[in-house]
Amino acid sequence: MDEIKSKFSLSTHFCFEIFSEHHNSNSNSSFKHDKYVFYNDNKHTVTLAGVATSSSKLRTMLLEALTSTAPSFPSFRRQCPTTLSCHVSFDGLNTRRNPTMKVTACSKVESSSFPLEKKRKVVEHVCLLKAKQVLSDKDEKDMLDYLYTSQYQMRGIVAVSLGRISNDNVENYTHAVFMRFQTKADVTKFYENPFYSKVLKEHVMPYCHDLVNVDYESEVEDDMLRIFRKGEEFNYGVEFVHLFAFDDSALGAPVEDALASLEKLRKEFPSLIVQSTQGSNFNLSSKEYTHAVVTRFRSSEAFEIFLGSTEYRDVWRSKFERIIRKTLPIHFSVDPVGKEVM
Secondary structure (H helix, E strand, O other): OOOEEEEEOOOEEEEEEEEEEEEEOOOEEEEEEEEEEEEEEOEOOOOEEEEOOOOOEEEEEEHHHHHHHHHOOOOOOOOEEEEEEEEOOOOOOOOOOOOEEEEEEOOOOOOOOOOOHHHHHEEEEEEEHHHHHOOOOHHHHHHHHHHHHHHHHHOEEEEEEEEOOOOOOOOOEEEEEEEOOOHHHHHHHHHHHHHHHHHHHHOOOOOEEEEEEEEEEEEEOOOOOHOOOOOHHOOOOEEEEEEEOOHHOOOOOOHHHHHHHHHHHHHOOOOOOOEEEEEEOOOOOOOOEEEEEEEEEOOHHHHHHHHHOOOHHHHHHHHOOOOOOEEEEEEEEEOOOOOOOO
């Protein structure tokens, strides 16, 4: 099979449709319509490759667009599409003329004609637990079930994920709970709610000897599925909770710059990350950590790829290492443990 290559050098993000026309001396022209999403910026050149599978069909496929040359797949807008055309040459194919690829592109252009993506403020709550060494599977399930289904007993909770922590950590925390609220007032009511106090007293603290809470305000996309963390992409994956204690001297511009760099990097990996939030801890009764970041990865493989990437290591080394006093990264697999109200 022969390979056809065409390189595009476009300083933009784009989503396009490809119409491939293939001719040979033994048959009439045949057309194939494919839709692909590519990424391109000033640093990357996407390589499009196709394989002629027969004398009458041309199958176009991605080679590098989903890997190192295409780290980002932003949300594309279909308004104001741009039409592009290019010619590709065939190596070793019996063709009477070069085929034409018509590309209909939708660029992500910085323009006032494109409304900014709306955001909605949310409040994130993280609770890390230290379970006692003797904890049976039945007791663990009971504890997690009551914590998970508490969302059905109290107002204000819009999303919950929890589980047994998968990695060893210096603080020896064993379980993590993540909850999302609409407002700070909802978090205050949550702590004061008699039902939650009863859950802690009867179903959590008998099995745990310590816990830490972190609360922070952040923003997410103003979309119901994204706010409530619903839909197929939120059903599974890995929840990565990273707590930070920054040096007092770094609070302000250095911390803001570090977190902004991390946020920018995460936005370049939507093929790995479902959603991520970050913010400053406002829980006055638990100030051990100053900031938190919660990231939902699509899978354990996606989690490992991101944390092992050169880009992430560079950001961590250049922006975080010198200003951090203490850090606690933990992660757990997402698998809802409670389905019925306890």
